[in-house]
Amino acid sequence: MRGGRAGDVGGGGARPYRAGFACFVGRPNAGKSTLTNAIVGTKIAITSNKPQTTRHVIRAVLHRPESQLVLVDTPGLHRPRTLLGERLNDLVRSTWSEVDVIGLCIPADEPVGRGDRFITGELAELKATVLAVVTKTDLVDKKRLAEQLLAVSELGEFAAVVPVSAVSGHQLDTLVDVMTGYLPESPQLYPDDMLTDDPEQVLVAELIREAALEGVRDELPHSIAVVVEEMIPEGNLMKIYADVYVERPSQKAIVIGHRASRLKEVGTTARRQIEELLGTRVYLDLHVRVAKDWQRDPKQLRKLGF
DSSP states (O other), rough: BBBOOOOOOOOOOOOOOOEEEEEEOSSSSSSHHHHHHHHTTTOOOOOOTTTTOOOOEEEEEEEEETEEEEEOOOOOOOOSSHHHHHHHHHHHHHHHHHSSSEEEEETTSSSSOOHHHHHHHHHTSSEEEEEEEEEEEEGGGHHHHHHHHHHHHSSSSOOOEEEEEEETTTHHHHHHHHHHHTSSSSSOOOOTTTBOSOOOOHHHHHHHHHHHHHHHOOOOGGGGGEEEEEHHHHHHHEEEEEEEEEEHHHHHHHHHOOOGGHHHHHHHHHHHHHHHTTSHHHHHHOOOOOOOOOOHHHHHHHHTTT
């Protein structure tokens, strides 16, 4: 794995402006999306305790006086069982090949495993600078953390190993300092007021999908897709019409729930998050539709944006 330069050492004068792209990788539930949101200070990436819930590449921009760090939130790499799975893996690998810095996330509270070794091997072929990020340090004591840092440093050749907690904020600034130090010298890539370059409709759809994922049975996460059909501003209200897609009628019943109780819950949770994102009152109209076996059907995948 390639080490780069971390900042400027010696030689007075103003530091050069740095800007570039970085992403966090790791096995499911390593804390990648939570870390992205914590660093940017706002909710850009959806989080869930279900593996492989990130589906789209979402870019979040962190502005600092001397740098611009663009964090790319990607799906996790996994063994694909469907056409959707294959496409998500292709998306991950193409993103990895284009970023400047990669942070391999390994949770402090779980032993280093086969998945971590597999991803480390994949990253060894890339030109990006690779850091190891030990996440969830708030869940372990100092002794366990020291053992984990040692185990992680033996995994491969990393430019740095940084322990952090997205929940408590511990060492987040340090991590950003280290990452920006390995970015290329470059003019600003995005305007000062831009937090993400994703269309609002994508972010809104992701927030609805996150709300729909909460509390559903284990087999459902990969079967849920959301398409925002319309967003219509009316005065200080945004009217949003969205469809939640599942693959089978039995799944539709699960998402809707008894007397539509579950769908109402999804709508309430999503609306609150969307209002926070858009800074305006929201009317949300949700419909659940069946798109048979959409994860395996190229035509349906195109329609649903994959």
